Amino acid sequence: MSDIFEKPETGLIGGAPLRGRHAVVTGATRGIGWEIAQTLARLGATITLMGRDEALLASRVQELGENHDAVTCDVADDSSVHKAFTAAIDARGPVHILINNAGIGASAPFHRMDDAHWNSIINTNLNGTFHCTRRVYPAMRDAGWGRIVNVASTAGLKGYGYIAAYAASKHGVVGLTRALAIEAAKTGVTVNAVCPGYTDTDIVANTVETIIGKTGRTAEEARAELAHHNPQGRLVQPWEVAETVAWLCLPASASITGQSIAIAGGEVT
Numbered sequence: 001m002s003d004i005f006e007k008p009e010t011g012l013i014g015g016a017p018l019r020g021r022h023a024v025v026t027g028a029t030r031g032i033g034w035e036i037a038q039t040l041a042r043l044g045a046t047i048t049l050m051g052r053d054e055a056l057l058a059s060r061v062q063e064l065g066e067n068h069d070a071v072t073c074d075v076a077d078d079s080s081v082h083k084a085f086t087a088a089i090d091a092r093g094p095v096h097i098l099i100n101n102a103g104i105g106a107s108a109p110f111h112r113m114d115d116a117h118w119n120s121i122i123n124t125n126l127n128g129t130f131h132c133t134r135r136v137y138p139a140m141r142d143a144g145w146g147r148i149v150n151v152a153s154t155a156g157l158k159g160y161g162y163i164a165a166y167a168a169s170k171h172g173v174v175g176l177t178r179a180l181a182i183e184a185a186k187t188g189v190t191v192n193a194v195c196p197g198y199t200d201t202d203i204v205a206n207t208v209e210t211i212i213g214k215t216g217r218t219a220e221e222a223r224a225e226l227a228h229h230n231p232q233g234r235l236v237q238p239w240e241v242a243e244t245v246a247w248l249c250l251p252a253s254a255s256i257t258g259q260s261i262a263i264a265g266g267e268v269t
């Protein structure tokens with residue numbers, strides 16, 4: 001792919017506009033969440049990384065350097081979320097920025113989808129966003145400043161076959177974003193969603209494996225099929241999502257709220 005899609009060396013935003021801000025990133029151990037954590041840290045924020053894999057969290061926080069923490073948290077489990085946010089706030093003070101990124105994907109034909117499939121996706125992607133948001137929103141509101149960014153998906157804006165539970169969860173996240181943004185409009189708290197198209201992470205790697213298993217295509221053909229959804233003919237890179245998330249967190253982005261921004265090379269217009 002041509003140079004025009006390469007990551008600029010300095011990132012898109014410079015300086016340390018988020019210095020003094022405490023940001024929680026869920027699902028921060030891998031993929032998009034890890035990229036977001038690094039980008040917000042580069043912009044000066046103190047990060048609390050959350051995820052379920054204790055060992056990976058420990059190594060990620062070491063990579064990020066001093067001034068950052070990691071706390072284990074299963075966003076689908078409200079008591080785990082309560083414990084994790086209490087620990088994060090005790091350690092680093094109130095949360096100014098919440099990135100609801102933790103999520104899972106799985107596909108199944110609708111007529112074969114069972115309760116376990118439906119519930120695990122809704123509990124993680126939609127209920128997880130609710131669980132985490134309610135731990136920080138009241139204090140943001142009282143403080144008169146806050147940034148909440150939900151990592152939804154193009155599947156929150158349009159349908160795709162075989163992912164009814166995933167699309168329902170992400171449409172739910174977009175709905176929550178729109179409603180809370182209006183409710184919060186006069187409080188100094190903005191609430192937005194980003195909606196990536198197929199992005200080059202483990203989720204896509206798993207989807208490629210599924211396509212290979214179901215159709216006998218090669219890995220290259222399977223990746224090309226996913227890239228074909230994007231008019232730019234490529235997979236979105238995690239850093240591109242992270243830069244958009246960071247921009248939404250800037251003090252100067254105060255007027256941008258209730259938006260669900262597609263990061264998908266023109267797939268959704």
Ligand code: NDP
Nearest residue numbers: 027029030031032052053074075102103153198199201202
């Ligand atoms: P990855 O699978 O690479 O990473 C997912 C992250 O979420 C991991 O850190 C994982 O950590 C964490 N996670 C999963 N379940 C939970 C849970 N119950 N509690 C806490 N953490 C959890 O996925 P991506 O980076 O691709 O996905 C990130 C977000 O972006 C998701 O919400 C996804 O739906 C969304 N998205 C992804 C797209 C893509 O094509 N990749 C496209 C559009 C949206 P661990 O398992 O260690 O807990």
